[in-house]
Each structure stands twice: as C-alpha cells, then as structure tokens.
Amino acid sequence: MSDLEDLKTRLKIAKSKLQNTNLKKADKKGIFLGNAFKLGTELVAAVVVGTIIGFILDNWFGTKPILIIVFFIFGAVAGIMNVFKAAKKMQGDGN
Amino acid sequence: MAANPMHQFKVYRIGPEIEISGVNLSFTNASLFMVISAILITVLLLFGTREKKLVPSKIQLMSEMLYNFIAKMISDTAGKKAKPYFPFIFSLFVFILFCNMVGMLPYSFTVTSHIIVTLTFAIFIFIGVTILGFVIHGFKYLKIFVPSGVPIVLLPIITIIEIISYLSRPVSLSVRLFANMMAGHTMLKVFGGFVISLGLIGGWLPLSFSVALTGLEILVAFLQAYVFAILTCIYLNDALNLHH
Numbered sequence: 001m002s003d004l005e006d007l008k009t010r011l012k013i014a015k016s017k018l019q020n021t022n023l024k025k026a027d028k029k030g031i032f033l034g035n036a037f038k039l040g041t042e043l044v045a046a047v048v049v050g051t052i053i054g055f056i057l058d059n060w061f062g063t064k065p066i067l068i069i070v071f072f073i074f075g076a077v078a079g080i081m082n083v084f085k086a087a088k089k090m091q092g093d094g095n
Numbered sequence: 096m097a098a099n100p101m102h103q104f105k106v107y108r109i110g111p112e113i114e115i116s117g118v119n120l121s122f123t124n125a126s127l128f129m130v131i132s133a134i135l136i137t138v139l140l141l142f143g144t145r146e147k148k149l150v151p152s153k154i155q156l157m158s159e160m161l162y163n164f165i166a167k168m169i170s171d172t173a174g175k176k177a178k179p180y181f182p183f184i185f186s187l188f189v190f191i192l193f194c195n196m197v198g199m200l201p202y203s204f205t206v207t208s209h210i211i212v213t214l215t216f217a218i219f220i221f222i223g224v225t226i227l228g229f230v231i232h233g234f235k236y237l238k239i240f241v242p243s244g245v246p247i248v249l250l251p252i253i254t255i256i257e258i259i260s261y262l263s264r265p266v267s268l269s270v271r272l273f274a275n276m277m278a279g280h281t282m283l284k285v286f287g288g289f290v291i292s293l294g295l296i297g298g299w300l301p302l303s304f305s306v307a308l309t310g311l312e313i314l315v316a317f318l319q320a321y322v323f324a325i326l327t328c329i330y331l332n333d334a335l336n337l338h339h
Contacts, residue, residue, distance in 0.1 A: 037275065038326070042263075045267030045270060046259055074252075074259055
C-alpha cells in the first residue's frame, strides 16, 4: 500500500509540473509543422489531377489542346481553394 | 554502388520467384521490411498488454500512450461518431510509423519511400471513405460537391472544381508521405557520400550535417505518419458529418 501512496504523491508532483511547463504549446507546434507540410502538396496534387482529367477527356473527345488547358486552370483553382480552406481551418484552430 | 544515393530504394527479390496468373508475387526486400514492422508492432502491443499493472512497466506505458494518442486525435478531429473506426486508424498510423522508423536504421529499407505503397494506402482510404459517405447519407453525399450559398451561374464551375479537389485527396495524401521519405533518405545518403569523398580533413562538416539531418528525419518520420492519420480522420469526418 505504501507503494500506492508513494505513486499518488509522485503523480501529483508530475501533474503540477506538467501544468507549469505548458505542454500544449509544444503539441501545437507539431501540428503547425504538419500543416506546413500539408499545404505544399495540396496545391500541386489538385493541379496534377486536373491536368490528368483534362488529358483523358481530350483523348476521349479528340479535342486535343483545349480541355487539357481548361482543366489545368480548374486544377490550379482547386489547388488554391484547397490551400485557402486549409489555411482557414488553421486560423480557426489557432483562435 | 554505395555512392549512388538512389541505390537504397531498389526493390529486389528474396527467395524463389512466385508468379500467379502473370502477376509477380515474389517476396521482396520491401515485403520483408513490412513483415518486420508488423512483427515489431505485434511484439510491442502483445508485451505491452500482457500484464496490466496499475504501475505500468515501460513497454506497457508505451503501448498505452500510443493508444491514448490515437484515441485523442480521433475524438479531436472526427468526433464521437468516428469511434468505430479507431482500429483502422490505429493500425494505419502505427504501421506507417513503424515502417518509417524501421527505415531510419542503417542497412534497412524504407517501405514508405515507394509511391506504390503510399498510393495503395491512400486509394484504399479514399474509396473506403467515399463508400462510407454514400452508405450513411445516400445520394445526399453528392452535396459535398455543391457548396451552399453559391450563385447559380457559378455553380457548374464550382462543382467541377470541388470534384477535382476531392479527387486530388489520394494524390496529395500519398505524394506527401512518399516524397518526404524519399527526399529525406536521399539527402542523408548524399551527405554520407560527401563524408567519404572529402575524407578526414573536409568530412567533418557533412558529417555534422548528416547527424542533424538524421534527427530531422526521425521527426519527419513521426510527423508524416501523424499527418497521414490525421488527414484520414479529417476525410472520415467529412464523410460522417455532412456539412455544406
């Protein structure tokens, strides 16, 4: 039983230490870094997907250069929107 | 051979060649390291949960912390409804984490530095989440492509953009993990090569870089597994709680 008592006091000390060192800040830093990694690929992936869709549709309809250009632009817009959404979400989390 | 920084990513066959109906299913070094990661995870979790002591041993503490970490992440990002999917996300995170970490050992092979592995993960998640969305919401799930409050004139364009952005999810998910792992390991190898070629006099600077990069790589290995799991949670959340 004395073991348990000992643990109790040790837990109390550890808990108060945790509150003092403000662990949350370090936690949040990791999330921000993860977000930063996220944004870059988010932008590129949409452009790539858009261009591939354009390429496939062009082959289907035989309208070679038109749809690939149109869908490239759509892809770029989608990428920017993705980044915008992610950034908005980050701001929401920050507040 | 050793000087080529891309040589570490080579997949080769171990043991006999197995071919089933024209598909090469031989056991490769990639399969070997996946098996190693799976065994390590099993050992950690089995030993961690063998004796459930009130005062946990180190290994029990590790597996409990892992459990708590994922449970908290899911409830933070996807809410209570996502609780049934805990086993899936837990396995996904732990497997990617261990593959990344095993890849950090010298002479090992990083499974996640191949796009075919990460793309398979991502496409499975993508298809699974899409099916889930349709099962839960029926055809109402298509509403995620039609954001509310958009003028009728812009609606077709916005819908196309939303569809592209939805389809880009598996690409960005897989490319992120694969590119980070491959770039990091290539960089480590390049700096390692500099140490050899610059010799005793000039080799100290790249060596110190190499040490620092190893630390960074371990951080990236953890972070990428985390980002992969958290994005899966976010996609799951979109499928479970429709809001637009």
